[in-house]
Amino acid sequence: MxxxxxxxxxxxxxxxxxxxxxxxxxxxxxxxxxxxxxxxxxxxxxxxxxxxxxxxxxxxxxxxxxxxxxxxxxxxxxxxxxxxxxxxxxxxxxxxxxxxxxxxxxxxxxxxxxxKFCISFPARTRPHHLFAKQLLDEGQLGEITLLRIRNGHDGALRNWLPDYWYEEKLAGGGAMMDLGCHPMYLASWLLGQPKRITSMFSHFTGRAVEDNAQCSIEFANNAVALLETSLVTYRTPSAFELYGTEGTLIVSGDSVQVASKNADSPLQGWISPYRLPEAQPLPLTQWVNGVLNDVPMPFGLEDGTKLTELLETAYIAHRERRTVEFKQPGGCK
CATH class of the missing domain: 3.40.50.720 (NAD(P)-binding Rossmann-like Domain)
Structure with missing residues (x-):
């Protein structure tokens, strides 16, 4: 226990x-x-x-x-x-x-x-994101050229988030520091070492922290990630698009479609996979089991640090209104 x-x-x-x-x-x-x-x-x-x-x-x-x-x-x-x-x-x-x-x-x-240390990265336990990693690792999509992720809701628009959520001194930021974490750590997991970043954050509801945000990140492998997040979009369907030289994966809600020159299928055009990887246990469950059974954590110190590196640099890029380059490896200029 x-x-x-x-x-x-x-x-x-x-x-x-x-x-x-x-x-x-x-x-x-x-x-x-x-x-x-x-x-x-x-x-x-x-x-x-x-x-x-x-x-x-x-x-x-x-x-x-x-x-x-x-x-x-x-x-x-x-x-x-x-x-x-x-x-x-x-x-x-x-x-x-x-x-x-x-x-x-x-x-x-x-x-x-x-x-033992574990950070909550629930998006990395979900079947369609595990499927994306599987396709990438198997080379089914070729060399990745573009990743696009959208994650948003209307918490600031409809005022169902607590007021202290918008206190910069406590939260450290707004939409990108909150919902934006998920696209950020997915991009890091899939694309590796970041190279440079630009950001555009806005304050639609006039609060101290941003409620609408997007970042564009170029990675060392020349892939580009477009990461969008918002607290002011109504009924926002999540979006995940992964494009490569040999194929494309599109996820919208529960719909998953893939097209690949290398896919083991006689079908041409888009294919809806009949089976995705099984969902992994939630990070909190994995942490409890990992502590009790003395096994490695799924999302550890290095993963958490990489996320903060992206977030910290995204806010620098926004404040200074410029493209910021990353040191190789890790750290920001």
């Missing part, structure tokens, strides 16, 4: 993570800490867990083996370093941190402590 503490209810996914842990037979929520004492105390009662207003006191508890971090993104580095130093395994909501420098500090603490 893995005894887990929930570190803040700030993130909109925090309650969902708690409910998921409660549904597992091998996990138990024993304690809660929150930077907002009133919110945390009420949540602890709801979960039937103890509440600690002092993070260090929580991390000293013997009934806490691991922590789920849903604190404001700006607090991630301090919270996770403290958890690692206390010998607690860590699951964190994306983004890992606001800067690569902070990610490096977290990584050093985790490695020094020898604890």
């Amino acid at each position: 893995l005894n887990v503490a929930m570190l803040s209810k700030w993130h909109v996914h925090a309650d969902g993570y708690a409910k998921h842990l409660q549904s597992l037979e091998n996990a138990n929520i024993t304690a809660v800490w929150d930077e907002n004492n009133e919110r945390g105390s009420a949540w602890a009662k709801e979960l039937g867990a103890g509440f600690e207003s002092d993070l260090d006191a929580l991390l000293r508890r013997e009934d806490v083996d691991a922590v789920v971090v849903d604190a404001p993104t700006s607090m991630h580095a301090d919270v996770m370093i403290a958890a690692a130093n206390a010998g607690k395994h860590i699951f964190t909501e994306k983004a890992m941190a606001l800067t690569v420098a902070e990610c490096d500090l977290i990584s050093a603490a985790v490695r020094q402590a020898g604890v």
Whole structure:
């Protein structure tokens, strides 16, 4: 049994993570800490867990083996370093941190402590994205030339996100720092080392952080990714398009179509695959199982750092209104 503490209810996914842990037979929520004492105390009662207003006191508890971090993104580095130093395994909501420098500090603490670390990359567990990686690895699409991903909803337009979601000091950014994480880490996973990036962020609802955003990224293999995200689009169907010199994959909602010169099929034109890879367990489930069974984490420190590298550089490109080049490998100029 893995005894887990929930570190803040700030993130909109925090309650969902708690409910998921409660549904597992091998996990138990024993304690809660929150930077907002009133919110945390009420949540602890709801979960039937103890509440600690002092993070260090929580991390000293013997009934806490691991922590789920849903604190404001700006607090991630301090919270996770403290958890690692206390010998607690860590699951964190994306983004890992606001800067690569902070990610490096977290990584050093985790490695020094020898604890398990996992970041929530749910899009990498889904069948159509696993299918894209399979096609890419098998060479069915040839050399990749273009990736386009759209991910959006109307949270800012219809005001169903909490007001603090738009506080730059806490969140570190808006649409790209939130929903934009998914296209970003998918692009990194599929295309490898980024080469240069441009960004265009806008403030449709007039809030402090962007609610509509897109980034264009060129990778070292000369592929280009067009990543679009928004908090102001109504009923936005997700879109995933992967183009190569030998084939194309188009995913729209539940519809998947592929065309490849190398496909093992007598059919010409578009093919709808009759079977996709099975969905992998959610990252939180994989983390719990990984800690208990001492197996490698699916989405670790390097993955989290690569995402932050893309995000940090995207915001630099937006603020400075220029194309920003990446150092090879890693880091930004």
